[in-house]
Amino acid sequence: MKSMLTTLVLGMSLSFGMPVFASGDHGHSHDSAANTSIMPSMNATMSDGQVKKVDKAQGKITLKHGPLENMGMPGMTMVFRVQDSSMLDQVKPGDKVRFHAEKMNGALTVTKLETGL
16 A cells, blocks of 8 residues: 555655656746747848838738748749838838738738838
């Protein structure tokens, strides 16, 4: 009976400790690990582009652009959503821009736009 109780206590103590190791937490603070996954978008590289079309009604912009390094894409012409529709008030076809795009909710989205180049 004593060995069965010891086995039960040992088994329970191991099972309660396992979720911490399975989660990858290992008892460390979440602050530093969580913030590093967010940081790459804040230090994002900007890409050069030229506005081909502005569709304010749909909240979209067509850009002929160079490589999008953060997404591993070569240069091409493509349609993007804009994170903030007021960005579209700043541009017209033919304008040269610098921008940063990310995949958001399944759509390629311009999150930062610099004009006047």
